[in-house]
Amino acid sequence: MTDSLERMSVSQLVERFTQDGLKQFTAELYDEHTTYNRLSREMIAISEELKTRAGDQRAALMVLFAHPNPQVRLMAAEVTLAVAPIAARQTLQTLWDQREFPQAAQATQTLRALERGDRKPT
């Protein structure tokens, strides 16, 4: 998979990330946790690939902060905390404020971890 990610353009990586987030949304609904976790690992790999691109292209995922699907917004925010700390936190806060569960639960957990200093995005 890593090889194929290396050959993708930034916009293709963003699209793949989005598709994975949408699949995760469905996997959560249907309690398919193994699928959900596999997709998480793939999304992390995509963000790592974007990080290696010139100038750290993870910021390209910021466009997904306005995506209609809460799982896509959640994962985009989780992996961009280092490059877009304010907007990523705002996205997480909005998930909580809008009561978009279960994504809101993960969002508030991350906000708490950041406040406590337990999470240090890199």
Added chain:
Amino acid sequence: MRHDAQLWIQPNQGLWLGPAYVERKSESSQPPEPVNQAVIAEIKWLAAVLRVERAVLRHQWALWRSGKANFNPEQPRDWHGRWTDAGGSGASDGRIRLAGDIPTGDSPEIPKERPPTPKARVAAYKLAARRLLQFGGPIGKLIEAAEWLRQQSPLIQSYNDPPSSLQELQDAASTPAAGYDIHHIVRQDQEDHFPRELIYSPENLVRIPRMKHWDINGWYQRENPDYGWQTPKDYVDGRNWDVQRAVGLEALRFHGVLKQ
């Protein structure tokens, strides 16, 4: 804003005591890094886009609930969330489009007919309960749109409960009710590690909305960035009672079941 918004905990209202906090060594805080003005402008712009997007989604939902004629949720929208007759704005500003190249929405609708499989029915219950929680309004409106959900109205309605105190949740554990489950703060599957008297003690039992129970069980099984991308279940396995209880209480708070 919900009528009972004041009952909900806010993430910025002080720190909850988490397991990582319990275990963490004190670390010196670092000064914040300076932020580029251009980045701030970009963020403000993105926040504005996000607000518009949320407003459009709320409007869509209101239209769907009211059964307005000619409303088509599949109609394409431009980058700013406005409905268009074509396939989006064309990304003339050089940004990646949300409608078009990037897949949008795709959130499944609540089926009007009862799904044939238990798994699909559970997914539909979740969708219904989450929409009721997010958008409010009487449950009757949901049932009008999907009559088969009527039987499950206690299940869906209980998901909408505001957070309660630990004492309230513990007291309720002695009174089973439709739409609710008895939940073990330190997980029941830890019986091999702790005495049964502790696992089944009144202090460890709470009555919570059944679908929140499902959410929390799912949360334990999904890899989590705040546990170094391991599952909370793997994180707590083998740890002491206090850590497991702290994680269990955190899970209840994160899912809007337990007040701060």
